[in-house]
Every structure is written in C-alpha cells, then in structure tokens.
Amino acid sequence: MSENIADHCTLQPTPEAGAKRMVSPEIQANKRAKIQRKQKPKQRRLKKADADETVLNTIDMILRDTWNRGNLVSQQEMPTAFGWSAGDEESEAAFCRNPPIPAKLAGAEASECEFEVYVYGLSERGIGIAMQESPEQLSELVMQGGRPWAFAVPFTLQGERAKILAVRHEWGYTQADLLHILEKSPLRIDPPCTYFGKCSGCQLQHMGYTHQVEFKRQIVERAFSQANSSFSKLPVNPVSQSPVPYGYRTKLTPHFDIRKNAPTTSVPIGFGIVGQRRVLDIEDCMIGTDAVRRGFIQARTDAQAKMPAYKRGATLLVRETNVPKDESADLSDTPATELTKSYTLDPKGWVVDVVGDLKFRYPASSFFQNNASILPAFTGYVREELLKWSHQLDAKGETGALRTLIDAYCGSGLFGIACHQGFEKVIGIEISKESISCADDNAKMNGADNVEFILGDATCIFGKVDSDPASTAVIIDPPRKGSNPEFLDQLIAYGPRVIIYIACGVPAQARDLNYMYSQGAISVDGESATNPNSKPLAVYRVSAIQPFDLFPQTYHVENIVTLVRDN
Numbered sequence: 001m002s003e004n005i006a007d008h009c010t011l012q013p014t015p016e017a018g019a020k021r022m023v024s025p026e027i028q029a030n031k032r033a034k035i036q037r038k039q040k041p042k043q044r045r046l047k048k049a050d051a052d053e054t055v056l057n058t059i060d061m062i063l064r065d066t067w068n069r070g071n072l073v074s075q076q077e078m079p080t081a082f083g084w085s086a087g088d089e090e091s092e093a094a095f096c097r098n099p100p101i102p103a104k105l106a107g108a109e110a111s112e113c114e115f116e117v118y119v120y121g122l123s124e125r126g127i128g129i130a131m132q133e134s135p136e137q138l139s140e141l142v143m144q145g146g147r148p149w150a151f152a153v154p155f156t157l158q159g160e161r162a163k164i165l166a167v168r169h170e171w172g173y174t175q176a177d178l179l180h181i182l183e184k185s186p187l188r189i190d191p192p193c194t195y196f197g198k199c200s201g202c203q204l205q206h207m208g209y210t211h212q213v214e215f216k217r218q219i220v221e222r223a224f225s226q227a228n229s230s231f232s233k234l235p236v237n238p239v240s241q242s243p244v245p246y247g248y249r250t251k252l253t254p255h256f257d258i259r260k261n262a263p264t265t266s267v268p269i270g271f272g273i274v275g276q277r278r279v280l281d282i283e284d285c286m287i288g289t290d291a292v293r294r295g296f297i298q299a300r301t302d303a304q305a306k307m308p309a310y311k312r313g314a315t316l317l318v319r320e321t322n323v324p325k326d327e328s329a330d331l332s333d334t335p336a337t338e339l340t341k342s343y344t345l346d347p348k349g350w351v352v353d354v355v356g357d358l359k360f361r362y363p364a365s366s367f368f369q370n371n372a373s374i375l376p377a378f379t380g381y382v383r384e385e386l387l388k389w390s391h392q393l394d395a396k397g398e399t400g401a402l403r404t405l406i407d408a409y410c411g412s413g414l415f416g417i418a419c420h421q422g423f424e425k426v427i428g429i430e431i432s433k434e435s436i437s438c439a440d441d442n443a444k445m446n447g448a449d450n451v452e453f454i455l456g457d458a459t460c461i462f463g464k465v466d467s468d469p470a471s472t473a474v475i476i477d478p479p480r481k482g483s484n485p486e487f488l489d490q491l492i493a494y495g496p497r498v499i500i501y502i503a504c505g506v507p508a509q510a511r512d513l514n515y516m517y518s519q520g521a522i523s524v525d526g527e528s529a530t531n532p533n534s535k536p537l538a539v540y541r542v543s544a545i546q547p548f549d550l551f552p553q554t555y556h557v558e559n560i561v562t563l564v565r566d567n
C-alpha cells in the first residue's frame with residue numbers, strides 16, 4: 001500500500017481530534033513508520049533449525065563435486081566449507097543469515113526478486129538447487145574457496161536454466177518459485193496431472209519414470225555415503241519399479257481448513273499448496289487407485305454437504321479395501337483372488353488388503369503399505385533373500401538352515417506372515433495393540449500357524465527369544481525415524497545370522513547402519529571400526545542394498561538392506 005494512502009487514512013487528525021490533542025510531527029512520523037512496518041511483512045530471523053537439511057547437504061555436495069572436478073591434485077586442501085574455515089561458526093552464521101538478494105515475502109517488489117539461475121542438482125526431496133553463476137563462474141568461485149548463494153527451486157531438473165522468483169530466505173539459501181524454464185533438460189516430460197506444480201503431493205511428474213527410479217537409486221547411494229564414507233563402496237542395486245507409476249496409492253488423505261468469515265460454500269478440499277500453508281482444491285488424484293479415486297470424489301461430496309457443521313478443518317480418509325463379491329460371504333472363507341476392490345471413508349472401519357494369495361485385515365486408521373501393486377514383489381524379495389541365505393547356510397553345513405524368524409516392528413504381520421513358510425517359528429513384535437491383534441487374526445486367516453505375535457516395544461524382543469542366533473534371521477521395519485541404539489545394541493549382542501532392514505526413511509536407515517559400523521558390527525571390504533566394547537560381537541557384511549519404488553512421482557523411496565553375519 002502506498003505511503004499517501006496511509007497518510008490520508010490514518011495520520012491526519014480530524015479537526016475534532018486535533019482540538020482535543022495536538023499530535024507532534026515526531027509522533028506522526030513514528031506512527032507512519034509503524035504502519036509501514038505492519039504493511040511490509042517482517043523478514044524472519046533466519047535460524048538453522050528452519051533450513052531444509054537435505055537442501056544444505058545438496059549445496060555442500062555440489063560445491064565439493066565442483067571443487068573436486070577442478071582440483072584433482074590435492075584432496076587435503078579441499079575447503080571443509082566454502083567461504084569460511086571449519087568451525088568458524090561466526091562467519092557461517094553471517095553468510096547464512098544475510099541473503100544477498102531480496103525475497104518477495106520480505107516485502108520487495110516482485111520484479112526485484114526475479115533471477116535467472118542454473119540448476120546444479122536435486123536435493124533428496126527432488127528440489128532443484130540452483131545458483132546464479134554459470135558452470136564456469138561457479139567453478140572459478142569455488143576453486144577460490146568462495147561460496148555462492150543457492151536457491152531451492154521445486155520442479156526443475158539438473159542442467160536446466162530457469163527464471164525464478166525468490167520468495168523466502170532460509171539459512172544459507174533462498175526458497176524460490178519456478179517462473180519458467182529457459183533451457184530444458186532432455187529428461188523433462190509433460191506432467192499428466194493438471195495440479196502438478198501447485199500440489200505438494202507429487203514432486204517428480206516432470207521426470208520420466210526411468211529417470212525417477214535412477215534418481216532414487218542415487219538418493220540411497222548418497223544417504224549411505226553421507227552417513228559413512230566407507231559405505232560409498234557399497235553397490236546400490238537398480239530400484240525395483242512399481243508395476244504402475246500412476247493409480248497405485250491405496251490411501252489418500254485430502255483435507256481442508258475453515259478460515260474465519262470465509263463462505264463455507266467454496267472451501268478448498270485437497271492437498272497443501274507447495275510452499276504455502278493453504279489447501280489446493282483438488283477434484284481428482286491420479287496416483288490413487290481407481291477405487292480410491294472413486295472414494296476421493298465421494299469424500300469431497302460428503303464433506304461439502306456437511307461443511308456448515310464443521311467448526312474447524314478436517315482430514316478425510318479414503319482407503320481402498322477388498323470385499324467378497326458376494327456381500328454375504330465370509331472373508332475368511334473367500335480366496336484373495338475372489339475379492340473385489342472397493343473403498344472405505346470410515347476411519348473406524350476395516351480394510352482388507354490382498355498381497356498375492358494372502359489377505360490382511362486391519363483398522364482403516366492404522367498403518368499398512370500404501371502401494372498394493374508392488375507388495376507381492378516387495379514381500380517376495382524379502383522371502384527370497386531369507387530362503388537364499390537359509391539354503392546357502394544349510395549347504396555350508398556349519399550352522400544349518402535358518403529356523404527362526406523375528407519380525408520386529410511387525411504392524412499387522414505383513415512380513416512375518418508372507419515369509420513364514422520354511423521357518424519352524426516366526427515371532428513378531430509390535431507396539432500398537434490394535435495392529436498386534438490384527439496380526440494374530442491375519443496369521444489365522446492365512447493359515448500361518450507357526451507365527452506368534454507379541455505386544456511390546458521392539459527392544460523387548462531379545463529378552464523373549466530363546467532360539468539359537470546362528471539359525472535366526474531378524475527383519476526390522478521401523479517407522480520413518482528409524483530404530484535406536486538401544487534396539488541395535490541388543491541386536492548386535494544377540495547376533496542373528498541374517499538381518500533384513502526395511503526402511504521408508506533411508507537417511508535414518510543409513511544412520512542406524514553407521515551406528516552398527518561404529519560399534520564394530522559391520523565390515524565393508526573386510527574393514528570395520530574397532531569394537532568399543534569388551535565383549536566380542538557379531539560382525540556383518542552388507543550383502544545387498546535393494547531400493548523399491550513404493551511411491552512413484554514422489555521423492556520417497558523404500559530400501560531393503562541384507563546383512564549377513566561373517567564371524
């Protein structure tokens with residue numbers, strides 16, 4: 001708003017007011033400044049905590065790569081950070097807190113916030129990391145130990161040149177919106193979804209599927225080498241692709257906010273807008289299965305009809321389920337192949353998932369893997385790994401085949417039940433009471449009668465098993481934040497023959513494996529850290545790293561690591 005309007009509206013005393021109290025020019029000036037401050041959004045104080053670590057890591061990686069390429073002679077001289085020496089926190093803070101360019105939300109005119117940039121790489125979340133310097137300029141700057149200012153620009157690809165709008169400064173970089181692509185990457189494709197670019201649900205629709213999975217493979221590689229430089233020697237297999245790159249999600253959770261005084265007739269229902277706290281109205285979501293897309297439309301219609309009754313916003317649940325074709329038939333008696341797809345919108349309802357010829361029943365509000373199309377391959381891989389090692393160990397003759405399987409963080413029993421054949425005993429442990437009771441029922445429904453499920457913290461499992469570790473395998477499938485040293489210490493002390501670590505949070509998985517390495521429990525190329533404990537312990541070799549794409553079009557990747565005990 002212009003200064004004139006502010007002057008006119010607020011600062012001139014009316015004759016009556018002026019008669020009561022004369023306002024000095026100084027007070028007037030102060031008032032004017034206050035009003036202008038209110039009109040101009042305040043620039044946030046930049047804190048490291050607000051920064052996206054994945055962006056900071058990527059900037060660092062790009063600068064190191066650039067330095068390495070230009071300076072093959074002495075790795076020792078490599079600046080540990082660019083623009084300040086290691087540990088010089090004051091200089092780092094001064095650089096990171098002082099964006100050299102204006103940003104829209106800090107009150108600058110839009111035209112002042114537009115830049116042309118070069119995209120040098122993608123963060124682990126698929127966000128382009130760009131700089132104003134051309135490759136030659138960047139190389140020159142970095143070789144001199146200088147640090148360029150970086151921009152995080154969603155929906156761009158490595159090698160592209162783009163026009164961007166700086167919108168918000170973060171610690172050491174600026175968040176920007178993509179205005180348009182000036183030079184296109186050959187990998188860019190037209191995204192099929194009309195909401196792509198605004199909706200925060202998908203990040204990679206502009207990248208062909210083959211390239212998406214290679215990007216995800218590199219993300220796994222990067223997470224491992226960042227956790228421990230020795231892990232960079234470990235090969236990461238090509239990502240196992242989702243049979244369907246769209247139409248795969250069996251669960252969607254559209255939501256809405258009720259804004260004060262806003263009409264309830266046009267409340268947007270959908271997913272968050274990229275970089276904003278507002279909801280984008282979405283009528284259909286292409287990554288949902290057909291049943292979920294039908295449910296999505298119904299959930300919106302129901303919520304719109306009830307909108308005047310909502311006091312606040314809400315999250316709607318849409319979940320695919322499988323039901324007997326004949327409604328009166330009993331689920332337990334109906335083979336998985338004779339179920340038909342439907343959906344539920346009831347968070348208190350039940351869901352049935354089909355994995356090959358297995359059925360899993362669980363509460364609609366609890367955890368289950370959300371891409372049914374890939375689950376036969378996903379669980380099949382774990383089963384094959386276990387059987388392969390069981391046969392190899394049996395053939396070796398020392399310890400014999402694997403006889404016991406522990407399924408830690410077992411949820412409603414997916415892996416324990418899918419892999420039960422070939423084991424004498426399977427024991428699952430899970431912290432959710434609801435899930436464990438479903439796991440019991442699922443074992444019965446699928447005829448897995450060698451399976452026992454225990455309610456409790458995963459760390460308790462080692463006090464409850466009496467099987468010989470030499471013939472035991474452990475599956476770990478913790479939540480995104482990973483496992484913890486308490487669990488891992490006990491796992492190492494127990495020393496099962498084979499460990500299969502399944503993760504949706506790959507950086508946390510790499511961190512956990514690095515913890516095991518630091519305890520001397522993982523060796524890479526025959527080298528391991530010194531065991532800091534007095535007791536001898538199990539030492540594992542990483543036999544396979546196999547990513548799976550459970551979430552095409554998004555940056556998420558699931559990863560399975562097989563560890564085999566070497567001593």
Ligand SMILES: C[S@@+](CC[C@H](N)C(=O)[O-])C[C@H]1O[C@@H](n2cnc3c(N)ncnc32)[C@H](O)[C@@H]1O
Nearest residue numbers: 367409410411414430431432457458477478479
């Ligand atoms: C990623 S899910 C995996 C579930 C199951 N393996 C599956 O694929 O369906 C992680 C599970 O760990 C459970 N969980 C979280 N913390 C736990 C803990 N400390 N001990 C045991 N289970 C835990 C959660 O309730 C959730 O069911």
